[in-house]
Amino acid sequence: MARVKKQQQQQAAENRDAQAPTGGNSDGGRRLSPLRVIGAALVAAIVVSAGVVGFQWWSAKASVEAKPWFAAYVDVTATPRFAFENLGATKTKDAVLSFVVASASDGCTPTWGAAYTLDQARASLDLDRRIARLQQQGGTVAVSFGGQRNDELAVSCIDETELKKAYSTVVDRYEVGTIDLDLEGAGLSDAAASTRRASAIADLQQERRAAGKSLAVWLTLPVAPSGMTSDATDAIAAMLAAKVDIAGVNLMTMDYGTSKDAKQSMVAASEQAVSAAQHQLGVLYDRNKTHLSDPSLWAKIGATPMIGQNDIEKEVFTLADAKTFNTWATSKGLGRMSMWSANRDKTCGSNYVDTTVVSDACSGVSQGKTTFASLLSAHFDGRISLGESAVTTAEPTSTAAVADDPAHSPYAVWATDDSYLKGTKVVWHHNVYVAKWWTKGDVPDNPVLNAWETPWTLVGPVLPGETPIPQPTLKAGTFPDWSGTTAYDKGTRVLFEGVPFEAKWWTQADSPEAASSNPDSSPWTPLTQDEIDKLLGGDSTTQ
Missing domain, CATH: 3.20.20.80 (Glycosidases)
Structure with a gap:
């Protein structure tokens, strides 16, 4: 019988090629033992009674x-x-x-x-x-x-x-x-x-x-x-x-x-x-x-x-x-x-x-x-x-997390309405994430099937005793605010809703907002956090 070939997937697209041989078989996964379930329940009860976090039990x-x-x-x-x-x-x-x-x-x-x-x-x-x-x-x-x-x-x-x-x-x-x-x-x-x-x-x-x-x-x-x-x-x-x-x-x-x-x-x-x-x-x-x-x-x-x-x-x-x-x-x-x-x-x-x-x-x-x-x-x-006789059973999962504490987070806590440049780090649910591209409104820990579906990469947990790391920020007036009536040459930088953008070619009346939904056709590209850091050097403030 001929060898089996399997299709493959590129990271950001469904471009598949080779196929290959194999087949598979049976066995159940490991599950919680009764002792572990009881122990976990006691811990959850203590935490819930303290008013800190609640757990849903399947x-x-x-x-x-x-x-x-x-x-x-x-x-x-x-x-x-x-x-x-x-x-x-x-x-x-x-x-x-x-x-x-x-x-x-x-x-x-x-x-x-x-x-x-x-x-x-x-x-x-x-x-x-x-x-x-x-x-x-x-x-x-x-x-x-x-x-x-x-x-x-x-x-x-x-x-x-x-x-x-x-x-x-x-x-x-x-x-x-x-x-x-x-x-x-x-x-x-x-x-x-x-x-x-x-x-x-x-x-x-x-x-x-x-x-x-x-x-x-x-x-x-x-x-x-x-x-x-x-x-x-x-x-x-x-x-x-x-x-x-x-x-x-x-x-x-x-x-x-x-x-x-x-x-x-x-x-x-x-x-x-x-x-x-x-x-x-x-x-x-x-x-x-x-x-x-x-x-x-x-x-x-x-x-x-x-x-x-x-x-x-x-x-x-x-x-x-x-x-x-x-x-x-x-x-x-x-x-x-x-x-x-x-x-x-x-x-x-x-x-x-x-x-x-x-x-x-x-x-x-x-x-x-x-x-x-x-x-x-x-x-x-x-x-x-x-x-062969193993049965899959659901395990407990948290439905409410302890709120992130800005005073003990190395980076700003993620917020729905804020915009984040590529390379910006945030804290969410006690973990640090870094933006892969400019993003706004995308929850860092959204459970996506593929890494290319989320603009965030998990870096690791917030460590005990951490405090905010000062971050360079733009001074007011560093770049002019974008205006729909102004013509901009290639390389011109503007601020749009607090986010710095650079013109890829001459443009007028094209809002930088479109860069998030259609980056290839937009004349604007958001600067990255690294670019801002290098650009400002000493001409920046920290907070």
């Missing part, structure tokens, strides 16, 4: 504390055939089998890679027996639906009842408690398919839980260093809206293409991508009125690098990258680690000439006796099955 109950787990993907239909059943004799016993897709002749019939029906896979691939052998040795399998090459079931099967039946047929046949939905291509972008899928999975999950069975659902999605695409976040939102209890989101940390800076290493790009996605997931849960703490969100994140040579020629995920990435992932508390794929976890033979061309059967890098699985699985000592 209905929450403790659930399973699942350990982070590792499982490599296995391309079931690839040639040569990979003996995943032998993983039962190793330390990494679990496997994510991929990919179940729609039949080319019947969109509601599940197949392996559109090449084998479930019965044909039993006969031709001996698949059922090999799964049973892995399970005999203590291994667990999860099944991945989708991928890039063929249609995920929800794309082709438009009858929701039949769609649910198709998913259920696979889950029941292989007795799995964890499924992965690897959404790429039309499986990711088709909004109608997304709605059908979410509804069918929600019904199946609720049905199984009512019968005392588990069904952990992982979404495997493309990611860029700037975070997930809008299609990916929409897919998560659709699942949450349908009340699917998502075990986690597995990120395809691979094939970044032009979304990665050419000088950035694969491991650095992956760390940046996963961090951005973790923030996005928190926003999505908050919008769904389910607040999760940072540790719980990290536990709901998985990562799947493509080991060795990626589909993009200059992108190579090395053994050193694997070791570094594992250290970083365990420090953050990721709930899962996978890799594409177990089939490829070995050095290519001497008869494989061009290792810059991706092989389904080797990594394209010299591994010696070291495997990527051994490096990526370190400290991920949980099992897929242990997290």
Whole structure:
């Protein structure tokens, strides 16, 4: 089966290119224990009684504390055939089998890679027996639906009842408690398919839980260093809206293409991508009125690098990258680690000439006796099955913050009606933010999905004992106030509502106010805080 490619996203636009292989699987995130809930409640009660701050408590109950787990993907239909059943004799016993897709002749019939029906896979691939052998040795399998090459079931099967039946047929046949939905291509972008899928999975999950069975659902999605695409976040939102209890989101940390800076290493790009996605997931849960703490969100994140040579020629995920990435992932508390794929976890033979061309059967890098699985699985000592019964529950969140104290804030407290130049620092909710561009009325801690949606960057918390840092300000009359009847030459500076602007070309009657909504066509550009500081030098006041 061909390798999967994933689309990428540029930081400020939906410019996507490469796609890549993978799929994902199951496990619940960490939740508050009863002791922590009671302790937090006591603290909140004390604070509220003091009249300082109030807390809103969502209905929450403790659930399973699942350990982070590792499982490599296995391309079931690839040639040569990979003996995943032998993983039962190793330390990494679990496997994510991929990919179940729609039949080319019947969109509601599940197949392996559109090449084998479930019965044909039993006969031709001996698949059922090999799964049973892995399970005999203590291994667990999860099944991945989708991928890039063929249609995920929800794309082709438009009858929701039949769609649910198709998913259920696979889950029941292989007795799995964890499924992965690897959404790429039309499986990711088709909004109608997304709605059908979410509804069918929600019904199946609720049905199984009512019968005392588990069904952990992982979404495997493309990611860029700037975070997930809008299609990916929409897919998560659709699942949450349908009340699917998502075990986690597995990120395809691979094939970044032009979304990665050419000088950035694969491991650095992956760390940046996963961090951005973790923030996005928190926003999505908050919008769904389910607040999760940072540790719980990290536990709901998985990562799947493509080991060795990626589909993009200059992108190579090395053994050193694997070791570094594992250290970083365990420090953050990721709930899962996978890799594409177990089939490829070995050095290519001497008869494989061009290792810059991706092989389904080797990594394209010299591994010696070291495997990527051994490096990526370190400290991920949980099992897929242990997290299958975990239930996502909301956690307490503050609805009223202690007011920022100007006398103990290093910078001015943000105000709705004030204008802020690029580079200006403010304090908001006990944190310092810096403006990325001229802004007015944009709340610094607005929970946006993407960094480019907000003009503010979080710098860090206000430290104990801090006092205001004197800031240079313009003296009255430094620049003339803008007038609609005056003609201004290029380079002329004016004040507009207290904000200094500079003319980019000759202009008359063009208000600087338009610079905020359409900066390219406006003849005015606001000066930055750094420009003001350099311009004024000693000819300024401090306050």
